[in-house]
Amino acid sequence: MRQQLTVVQLVPSLNIGGVERGTIELAIYLKSLGHRSIVISEGGVWQQRLDRANVEHIRLGVGRKSLFSLKHIWTLRKLFAELKADIVHARSRLPAWLTYLAIKKMPKKPQFVTTIHGLYSVKKYSSIMSRGDAVIAVSETASSYVQAHFQDYLKTQPQVIYRGVDRSEFPHAYQPSSEWLQQWFADYPQIQGKKIVLMPGRLTALKGAESLIHWLSQADENVHLVLTAQPNQSAYTQRISQLLDDGKLQNKVSWVGLSHPIQSLYALADVVVSVNKKPESFGRTVMEALCIGTPVVAYTLGGVEEIMRVILPQGLVEADDQQQLAEKIDEFLQRPPEVNPKDYFQQHDMLQQTVDLYQKLAQST
Numbered sequence: 001m002r003q004q005l006t007v008v009q010l011v012p013s014l015n016i017g018g019v020e021r022g023t024i025e026l027a028i029y030l031k032s033l034g035h036r037s038i039v040i041s042e043g044g045v046w047q048q049r050l051d052r053a054n055v056e057h058i059r060l061g062v063g064r065k066s067l068f069s070l071k072h073i074w075t076l077r078k079l080f081a082e083l084k085a086d087i088v089h090a091r092s093r094l095p096a097w098l099t100y101l102a103i104k105k106m107p108k109k110p111q112f113v114t115t116i117h118g119l120y121s122v123k124k125y126s127s128i129m130s131r132g133d134a135v136i137a138v139s140e141t142a143s144s145y146v147q148a149h150f151q152d153y154l155k156t157q158p159q160v161i162y163r164g165v166d167r168s169e170f171p172h173a174y175q176p177s178s179e180w181l182q183q184w185f186a187d188y189p190q191i192q193g194k195k196i197v198l199m200p201g202r203l204t205a206l207k208g209a210e211s212l213i214h215w216l217s218q219a220d221e222n223v224h225l226v227l228t229a230q231p232n233q234s235a236y237t238q239r240i241s242q243l244l245d246d247g248k249l250q251n252k253v254s255w256v257g258l259s260h261p262i263q264s265l266y267a268l269a270d271v272v273v274s275v276n277k278k279p280e281s282f283g284r285t286v287m288e289a290l291c292i293g294t295p296v297v298a299y300t301l302g303g304v305e306e307i308m309r310v311i312l313p314q315g316l317v318e319a320d321d322q323q324q325l326a327e328k329i330d331e332f333l334q335r336p337p338e339v340n341p342k343d344y345f346q347q348h349d350m351l352q353q354t355v356d357l358y359q360k361l362a363q364s365t
Contacts, residue, residue: 002359006036007087008080008110010095012063014044018284019091019117021046022163022350028053029351038083040076040095062095069098076102085110086362091117096128111361116142116158118281119302122149130154134361136354138163139303142281159357163282164350169263170291172341176264184268188254194224195333198269198294200262200285203229205236208275208299215326216249223333225253226265266292271332274298275325283307293339295332297325310344312337 007030011023023039024046030037031053038056041047042063050057058079062072076098080088088103088110090096096114103109115136120126129135130150137143137158146158176184185192203209209227216225231241237255244250256265262285266272272289279302286296286304290311298304299319308316314337317324 003362004035005030005086005358005362006038006083007089007358008038008040008083008085009089009091010040010062010099011091012095013042014039014046014050014057016045018163018282020044022115022117023091024049025166025347026351026354027055030355031055033355035355036083038085040079062098063092065094069094072098073101077106080110081106081108087111087113087358089113089115090128090132091115093120093126093128096131097125100128100131111358111365113357113361116146116281118142119145119279126150127153130158134159134357136161136357138282139306141279141302141306145281161350161353161357162345163284163287164345164347165284165287165291166347167291170266170288172291172293174263174267174292176261176267180261180264181268184260184264188256190251191224191226191254194222195271196224196226196269197271197273197329197333198226198228198265198289199273199275200228200265200289202258203227203233203237203240206277208277209240210243211275211320211322211325212273213243213247213249214322215329216244216252217247218326219252219330221252223252226269227253227255228258228260228262228265229255230257231255262288263292266294269294270336271329272296273325273329274304276301276304277320278302280304287341287345290339291341293341295337295339297328297332299325307345311341312339 009023014020027037027039040058040060042061043059088099090099111133113134114129114132116129127150130146130153135158137160140160143158143160229237231237244253266289272294274286281303283304287307289296297315298308300316301319317328
C-alpha cells in the first residue's frame with residue numbers, strides 16, 4: 001500500500017545545472033502525486049520553477065563550505081522533526097554531511113537517501129555519498145565507482161536509476177522556428193550553408209576541446225565547429241582560442257555562448273561531440289542530442305559510453321584517439337546514421353523509480 005510521504009531534498013543552490021534540474025523535476029513530480037515536497041537550498045534562478053508548481057522551498061545555506069555551516073546541523077534537525085520528514089535526500093556532499101549529522105541524534109529518524117551524481121574525489125569527505133540508507137547511482141559507471149572506492153561505507157548496494165530526459169522538452173525530429181533560424185543566421189552568417197559540429201555545455205578543462213584541433217585542421221571549408229562558450233570566458237577558453245589562432249582555424253569556429261535554446265542547437269547540428277578527458281557519471285547532453293535525433297560521436301568513457309552502446313554504438317571511438325575521432329566525425333557528416341532513442345533513459349522512468357524507492361524505504365521503518 002502506498003502512503004503519502006513528506007520528502008525533503010537538499011541541494012546547495014537552484015542555479016542552472018544537472019543536479020539542480022533533477023532536484024526540481026523530482027520535487028514537482030512528488031507534488032503532482034500528492035506527496036508533500038520540500039526543497040532546502042540557498043535559492044537561485046530556478047527557484048521560480050518550484051514557486052510556479054507551489055513546491056515548498058526553505059532557504060538555507062547548506063552548500064557554503066565554511067565552519068559556520070555547522071550551525072545548520074541543529075537547524076536541520078529541528079526542521080526535519082517539525083516537518084515530520086519521511087525521506088531526506090541529499091544530492092551533494094556538504095548538504096549530505098549536514099543532513100547525516102542532523103539525523104544522527106534524532107529519536108525518530110527519517111530515511112536518508114543520497115544520489116551519486118558524479119565520480120567524486122576518493123577521500124573521506126566524499127564517503128558521505130555512500131552512507132545513505134539507500135544510495136542512488138545515476139549509471140552503472142557511478143555504481144561501480146562508489147563500490148570500488150567506498151564499499152566499506154555502503155549499507156546496501158547502490159540502486160542504479162539512470163538520469164532521464166523529458167521527451168516533451170527534447171522531442172524527436174525537433175525543428176527550431178523560422179524566426180529563430182532567421183535571427184541565428186543574421187547573428188552568425190559565417191555558419192550558413194556549413195555542416196555543423198556542436199560541442200554543447202560549459203567549456204571547461206574536462207571537456208577536452210583540444211581533441212578537436214586535429215580534426216578541424218584537416219576538415220574542409222564547408223565544416224564549422226560551434227562552441228557554447230566565449231573565448232575570453234576563462235583561462236581554459238583562452239587557451240583553446242589561442243590553439244585555434246596558432247592553427248589558423250578561427251574561421252572554422254563560432255563561439256556562441258550559452259544563451260541559445262539548446263534544443264535548437266542540437267537540431268541545427270549535423271553531429272554532436274563528447275570528448276571528455278575523464279569519465280562522466282552520465283552525460284546528459286549526449287542523451288538530449290540523441291533524443292532529438294542528432295548523431296553523436298563520443299569517447300568510450302563512463303556514462304556516455306553506456307548511453308551510446310544502447311542507442312548509437314557506431315558513434316563510439318577510443319578515448320583520446322584523435323585520428324579515429326576525426327574519421328568518425330567526417331563519416332557521420334557524409335553519411336549520417338539514423339538515430340532512434342526509443343524509450344530509453346526517459347525522465348518519467350527516473351522519477352517513478354525514485355518514488356518507488358522512497359515508498360520501499362518508508363514501509364521498512
